[in-house]
Amino acid sequence: MKTLCLLFLLHASLQLQCDKKKITAYIGGEFILICKYANEFLYSKKYWCRGDTRNACEILMDSESKNKHRSLIVDAGRKGLFVKVTNLQFDDSGVYWVGIDKIFADIMTSVTVVITDVPVSKPRLWPLSSLADRSTCWGKSVTVRCGSKRGTGIRYVWYLEDLLLCHSSDLSLDCSSVEKDNDYYCVASNDISSEKSDLISVEVLMPADDSCIYVVKIQGQPIYDCADRMRTTTVQPTPLQTCQATKNIRSDTRNQSLQLNKTDHSLFFSRTWSGLPLWYSLLRWSYFASLLVILCIILKCTKTRTEKYAKRRKKVRCRQNRHLPQ
Incomplete structure (x- = not known):
């Protein structure tokens, strides 16, 4: 049949x-x-x-x-x-x-x-206001947008080097967020692929809570500097200003310490491997290893049962042969 x-x-x-x-x-x-x-x-x-x-x-x-x-x-x-x-x-x-x-x-x-989903293409970065105006030389904020031309169900995440900053397509830079030279990048991803953008380089020429001076460098955008602004800027601190700066430094140090503690606590969850969280990758491989162990046990038990069954049949045949008439 x-x-x-x-x-x-x-x-x-x-x-x-x-x-x-x-x-x-x-x-x-x-x-x-x-x-x-x-x-x-x-x-x-x-x-x-x-x-x-x-x-x-x-x-x-x-x-x-x-x-x-x-x-x-x-x-x-x-x-x-x-x-x-x-x-x-x-x-x-x-x-x-x-x-x-x-x-x-x-x-x-x-x-x-x-x-x-449609795989995402490499995200492009561009400022929402022209960098040629050199607004950062006068301490004004700049918003940089991350976007992929191709892809569906796209999620955007911004990183400061390897530190997760925010889940958003826009990154806002201002005097309170840029305290030293750093590199930023964006990752666009969906359920089937992920792509990393080029780097944004931020050079801080004079840090401050306001009226800071910094330069943003994005590939494909105008290159500029704040040399003339630095020459015309003179810092004349007063005792009140010095006290305020010290207070800000302590506050910033405390915030950085808290941020590092949070980072260490969530390091296991924020790190990624091949586009997936590390904890998820470890869980997946552990599950795969468990399945292999279970399969080996099943195969071994099956082999043991087969051998026992073969021995039983052999004994039965021997007994039958003994009782057969000569």
């Missing part, structure tokens, strides 16, 4: 063959499936249906239908059968069938469709 079923399936597969058994496409996109079939079915109706099994398959479109649908099936005769699906959505993922209407039993072949 099994042999007949295999022969039937082989015969059916020769009568209808498609160029793909699995299709991976992006959300909002489209795909085209090309199938060839035997000449005896040139005038038979062909259809495109969805269902986990061939017996529970819901027909979405057939070659004789004129209705407009995101699914389109075109029977080009000896050139083949073409199935096209457009405007793909996540819920379009599943098992589909290409079928040929036939008396008693249709000829059918299955195709698995997987819809994913």
Whole structure:
């Protein structure tokens, strides 16, 4: 019976063959499936249906239908059968069938469709106000935006070197946030990919709570300096100013200490490996190792049972041979 079923399936597969058994496409996109079939079915109706099994398959479109649908099936005769699906959505993922209407039993072949996010492209950085105006030379704030031209479901994260700053597409720089020379970068990611931007270099020429002087350097943006501003700026501290600066320094030191403590506490969660959090990667590999151990135990138990069963059968045969008449 099994042999007949295999022969039937082989015969059916020769009568209808498609160029793909699995299709991976992006959300909002489209795909085209090309199938060839035997000449005896040139005038038979062909259809495109969805269902986990061939017996529970819901027909979405057939070659004789004129209705407009995101699914389109075109029977080009000896050139083949073409199935096209457009405007793909996540819920379009599943098992589909290409079928040929036939008396008693249709000829059918299955195709698995997987819809994913569009991979993100390398994010680009640009200031929301022109750097050519040199506003940072007068201590004014600058907002830098991170954006990818391609990708769906994108998440943006800003880093100060390897320290996580914020989950946002915009980074705001001002006198209170830039205290020393640093490099910043942005990471754009979704469920299937992640990309890192170029670096933003911030050079602090004169730190202060306000009226600081700093330079922002972004690739592709105008290069400038604040040399003339530094020459015309003279610092004449008074006892009140010196006290205020000391107070600010202590406050900043305390804030930095708190920030370092928080960083050490959450280091395990903020570090990433291959675009994934370190704790998640360790959990995944631990789970994989556990599965391997369980599999080895099952195989060993199965082998032991098989050996015991073989020994029992051997003993039974020996006993039977003893009782046989000579």
